[in-house]
Amino acid sequence: MTAITSIFLQYIRQQLRDKYSIFxxxxxxxxxxxxxxxxxxxQQQPEITFQISLIPRDESxxxxxxxxxxxxxxxxxxxxxxxxxxxxxxxxxxxxHTLHNIALQNDILQETALQNTADAALKKTAxxxxxxQGTVLQGTTFQNAVLQETALLNTxxxxxxxxxxxxxxxxxxxxxxxxxxxxxxxxxxPASENSxxxxxxxxxxxxAAGEMQEEKQGINPPASITPGFPGIQDLSYAAVLxxxxxxxxxxxxxxxxxxxxxxxxxxxxxxxxxxKTRLEQGERHLLLVIPEGTLAGPDVIELYHRSESQLxxxxxxxxxxxxIEVNRELNIASGSLDRSELLASSTAQIELSTRQAxxxxxSMAEYLVPGIILFTFLLSGLDIMVSRISSxxxxxxxxxxxxxxxxxxxxxxxxxxxxxxxxxxxxxxxxGWSVFFFNINLDIFDLRxxxxxxxxxxxxxxxxxxVLGLVKSKESVGIITSAIIYPLAxxxxxxxxxxxxxxxxxxxVLINPVTYLTNGMRDLLGIYPSTTSPILNILVxxxxxxxxxxxxxxxxxxxxxxxx
Amino acid sequence: MSRENAVEVHNLKKSYDSLKAVDGIxxxxxxxxxxxxxxxxxxGKTTTIEILQGLKTADSGRLKFFGREIERIxxxxxxxxxxxxxxxxxxxxxxxxEMLEMFRSxxxxxxxxxxxxxxERIELQDKSDDYVENLSGGQQQRLAIGLALxxxxxxxxxxxxxxxxxxxxxxxxWDLIEDLKAEGKTIFLTTHYMDEAEKLSDYxxxxxxxxxxASGSPEELIEELGQDNVVEFAHNGLSKTALEELKASYPxxxxxxxxxxxxxxxxTEALIRLTAWAEAGDxxxxxxxxxxxxxxxxxxxxxxxxxxx
Numbered sequence: 001m002t003a004i005t006s007i008f009l010q011y012i013r014q015q016l017r018d019k020y021s022i023f024x025x026x027x028x029x030x031x032x033x034x035x036x037x038x039x040x041x042x043q044q045q046p047e048i049t050f051q052i053s054l055i056p057r058d059e060s061x062x063x064x065x066x067x068x069x070x071x072x073x074x075x076x077x078x079x080x081x082x083x084x085x086x087x088x089x090x091x092x093x094x095x096x097h098t099l100h101n102i103a104l105q106n107d108i109l110q111e112t113a114l115q116n117t118a119d120a121a122l123k124k125t126a127x128x129x130x131x132x133q134g135t136v137l138q139g140t141t142f143q144n145a146v147l148q149e150t151a152l153l154n155t156x157x158x159x160x161x162x163x164x165x166x167x168x169x170x171x172x173x174x175x176x177x178x179x180x181x182x183x184x185x186x187x188x189x190p191a192s193e194n195s196x197x198x199x200x201x202x203x204x205x206x207x208a209a210g211e212m213q214e215e216k217q218g219i220n221p222p223a224s225i226t227p228g229f230p231g232i233q234d235l236s237y238a239a240v241l242x243x244x245x246x247x248x249x250x251x252x253x254x255x256x257x258x259x260x261x262x263x264x265x266x267x268x269x270x271x272x273x274x275x276k277t278r279l280e281q282g283e284r285h286l287l288l289v290i291p292e293g294t295l296a297g298p299d300v301i302e303l304y305h306r307s308e309s310q311l312x313x314x315x316x317x318x319x320x321x322x323x324i325e326v327n328r329e330l331n332i333a334s335g336s337l338d339r340s341e342l343l344a345s346s347t348a349q350i351e352l353s354t355r356q357a358x359x360x361x362x363s364m365a366e367y368l369v370p371g372i373i374l375f376t377f378l379l380s381g382l383d384i385m386v387s388r389i390s391s392x393x394x395x396x397x398x399x400x401x402x403x404x405x406x407x408x409x410x411x412x413x414x415x416x417x418x419x420x421x422x423x424x425x426x427x428x429x430x431x432g433w434s435v436f437f438f439n440i441n442l443d444i445f446d447l448r449x450x451x452x453x454x455x456x457x458x459x460x461x462x463x464x465x466x467v468l469g470l471v472k473s474k475e476s477v478g479i480i481t482s483a484i485i486y487p488l489a490x491x492x493x494x495x496x497x498x499x500x501x502x503x504x505x506x507x508x509v510l511i512n513p514v515t516y517l518t519n520g521m522r523d524l525l526g527i528y529p530s531t532t533s534p535i536l537n538i539l540v541x542x543x544x545x546x547x548x549x550x551x552x553x554x555x556x557x558x559x560x561x562x563x564x
Numbered sequence: 565m566s567r568e569n570a571v572e573v574h575n576l577k578k579s580y581d582s583l584k585a586v587d588g589i590x591x592x593x594x595x596x597x598x599x600x601x602x603x604x605x606x607x608g609k610t611t612t613i614e615i616l617q618g619l620k621t622a623d624s625g626r627l628k629f630f631g632r633e634i635e636r637i638x639x640x641x642x643x644x645x646x647x648x649x650x651x652x653x654x655x656x657x658x659x660x661x662e663m664l665e666m667f668r669s670x671x672x673x674x675x676x677x678x679x680x681x682x683x684e685r686i687e688l689q690d691k692s693d694d695y696v697e698n699l700s701g702g703q704q705q706r707l708a709i710g711l712a713l714x715x716x717x718x719x720x721x722x723x724x725x726x727x728x729x730x731x732x733x734x735x736x737x738w739d740l741i742e743d744l745k746a747e748g749k750t751i752f753l754t755t756h757y758m759d760e761a762e763k764l765s766d767y768x769x770x771x772x773x774x775x776x777x778a779s780g781s782p783e784e785l786i787e788e789l790g791q792d793n794v795v796e797f798a799h800n801g802l803s804k805t806a807l808e809e810l811k812a813s814y815p816x817x818x819x820x821x822x823x824x825x826x827x828x829x830x831x832t833e834a835l836i837r838l839t840a841w842a843e844a845g846d847x848x849x850x851x852x853x854x855x856x857x858x859x860x861x862x863x864x865x866x867x868x869x870x871x872x873x
Contacts, residue, residue: 001665001668001669002669003669005669006665006666006669006670007666010658010662013657013658013662014655014656014657014658017657018656018657392655396649396651396652396653397654397655399619399649400647400649400652400653400711401670402618402619403619403642403645403647403649404715405643405670407639
């Protein structure tokens with residue numbers, strides 16, 4: 001047996017035999033995680049907000065009269081929620097609400113996309129809309145109500161069944177609902193045929209390319225206007241979209257979006273430039289350039305996003321989806337496309353299915369898991385290693401070891417091996433515990449994440465060496481490690497975000513390697529976008545590693561003092 | 565300098581700030597002998613032995629280890645030495661056998677003993693699966709010697725091996741050291757117990773304040789005192805004038821905290837004189853003892869202080 005193995009084994013044995021070690025190293029992190037997760041919100045979703053800038057090329061919003069007129073056009077009432085409103089209050093609803101409802105649907109779409117079922121979700125919403133549109137064309141409120149109930153069940157077979165039924169009569173529709181055997185057979189029909197997007201009107205979002213991309217996304221205005229829906233083609237993009245975004249802001253889902261509008265006295269071009277910079281710095285997720293002109297003439301809405309930012313890409317997807325819906329609604333409202341055409345030319349192209357780990361919502365437990373892991377690393381690197389080594393040093397045990405041919409590096413390799421194994425067990429325990437009790441959904445087995453985890457552990461160890469090098473007396477070691485661990489942890493975003501911390505303390509946040517490590521870990525897991533650049537997330541901790549190694553190499557003594 | 569020497573030291577010096585802990589000492593340790601550094605606490609014994617254990621580096625001086633001149637005791641030499649520190653602390657939750665096995669793994673040499681053999685040697689066979697922290701002080705010290713023996717060393721450095729042990733444990737340890745000596749191991753020990761030095765040593769260096777003040781076998785050193793007997797008695801209640809009177813007759817008497825000791829060549833003459841003096845001064849010769857001089861007396865004679873003062 002080599003010296004390294006025997007030292008390593010001895011630490012493992014000690015760990016297993018000492019109930020205090022078992023409690024502090026294995027049970028305590030789990031209790032802390034549980035406590036914090038329960039106290040700070042359980043399954044509650046911390047806020048995340050898409051920062052979206054609206055850059056109007058056309059600042060005239062003079063078509064509000066037209067917009068109002070359009071709001072009172074009953075043909076625009078198309079969504080399930082809308083139908084409910086119609087049935088319950090019997091009031092005419094507005095375009096505004098329609099658009100808002102579309103936005104809501106897109107929220108659902110976005111959430112389902114996170115569950116890796118984006119395509120299916122797109123189809124589901126598409127189907128709902130198709131049916132409802134179908135019934136709207138028939139103009140029967142009663143049917144709408146029936147359809148709404150069934151549509152809410154969100155199943156393809158119902159949609160297909162109802163599509164057929166809705167062109168016949170209520171009786172058939174009811175029969176379709178009651179006759180499960182028949183429904184089952186209808187179920188066999190492939191759902192994909194019900195998608196509705198036309199290839200030409202569907203924007204593609206390209207998440208692959210680097211740097212900031214400028215993508216031009218077209219919203220096709222109505223090609224021809226059917227008489228009977230007067231005035232819609234005269235609406236300006238600015239008016240429609242402003243209406244849309246005001247609607248989103250007014251909705252209960254406004255927390256998802258923060259729109260930044262053109263400040264007074266700033267030109268649209270200057271605003272665009274400054275917002276581009278903000279986008280690059282991660283302060284904005286999306287820029288929307290709203291073109292001049294009206295819906296009558298084909299124009300292009302430009303979307304800017306930063307493809308390296310997951311949130312930015314999601315924001316682009318979400319807004320694109322909303323715009324597509326708006327486009328469709330306008331097309332239908334204007335009568336330029338009828339329902340059969342929509343159904344005929346349908347291919348969904350957005351590929352959301354690859355976005356497994358990218359998510360806008362997360363639970364407190366998910367937020368805490370990387371933090372607690374890092375916290376146990378800090379405890380291992382600083383507390384366990386430092387207190388053990390300094391205790392052995394103070395009691396002359398290291399002196400006895402080094403009166404044998406044992407090399408210091410063999411000793412350190414043994415104890416570091418032990419800490420790595422302990423940390424691995426801690427990570428597995430924390431992960432398993434959180435999956436079991438908090439139902440977290442994090443891909444911690446991602447190789448990049450594991451690599452970064454190891455990096456974090458090494459940083460913690462280097463802090464330990466730093467303290468060992470600088471602190472000679474055994475008595476002060478405990479105090480000093482605590483005085484280091486807790487500020488590092490609390491001002492490093494381990495337990496809560498530290499983006500809002502002001503003043504001098506902000507300086508500590510900024511030089512604290514833990515800030516960067518927590519940012520890096522949460523970003524890699526897709527829990528929370530890093531507020532610091534990915535390069536700094538490596539460089540700042542690495543700088544501390546270098547400092548730790550140099551200082552400890554210069555000042556560490558395993559054999560302090562000695563009597564004559 | 566001879567090939568029979570295990571260790572030779574010439575003009576060794578080591579200072580801590582202004583304190584000269586070891587102030588230019590020279591000595592040699594013959595193979596197969598027990599060599600003792602005797603001196604009070606703070607004499608520089610531990611500094612000297614730690615330099616030889618490879619735990620400290622001398623400021624200056626020459627060092628020879630089994631015939632090879634070296635700068636300091638390095639890893640190569642550590643393979644060949646056995647070390648007992650002044651106090652051995654143990655890590656928690658480790659069993660006796662595991663402790664021995666761990667130390668075994670620290671050595672690279674091929675000639676290394678089995679843990680079982682060491683356990684037998686230090687008579688801890690039945691404690692092999694006990695936690696070290698549950699051993700008695702004497703057993704822990706025996707284990708510490710066991711750790712020093714695991715690499716079958718050519719020379720053992722034992723720093724105050726019996727300090728803090730009860731009399732029974734001390735005697736056990738002395739037996740163990742005498743066994744090792746009988747096996748031909750070279751042993752370098754430091755102690756401030758004159759009985760220990762006298763019992764175990766082939767050769768004694770008396771050290772005080774960083775310097776060696778006398779050397780020789782215990783018998784030689786005692787003989788050099790030139791006194792056959794020591795008369796010792798308690799001095800409580802002794803008047804100043806009576807003491808002055810006594811000093812006139814015995815100018816080199818030694819006054820310690822509790823007793824007065826007088827070195828005498830002619831015992832009968834001294835006893836007659838003392839009784840007369842006691843009677844005249846109405847002084848009781850409490851605790852009167854007549855004994856052979858020992859190393860304590862040698863040290864007292866050399867420094868005017870006791871070894872444990």
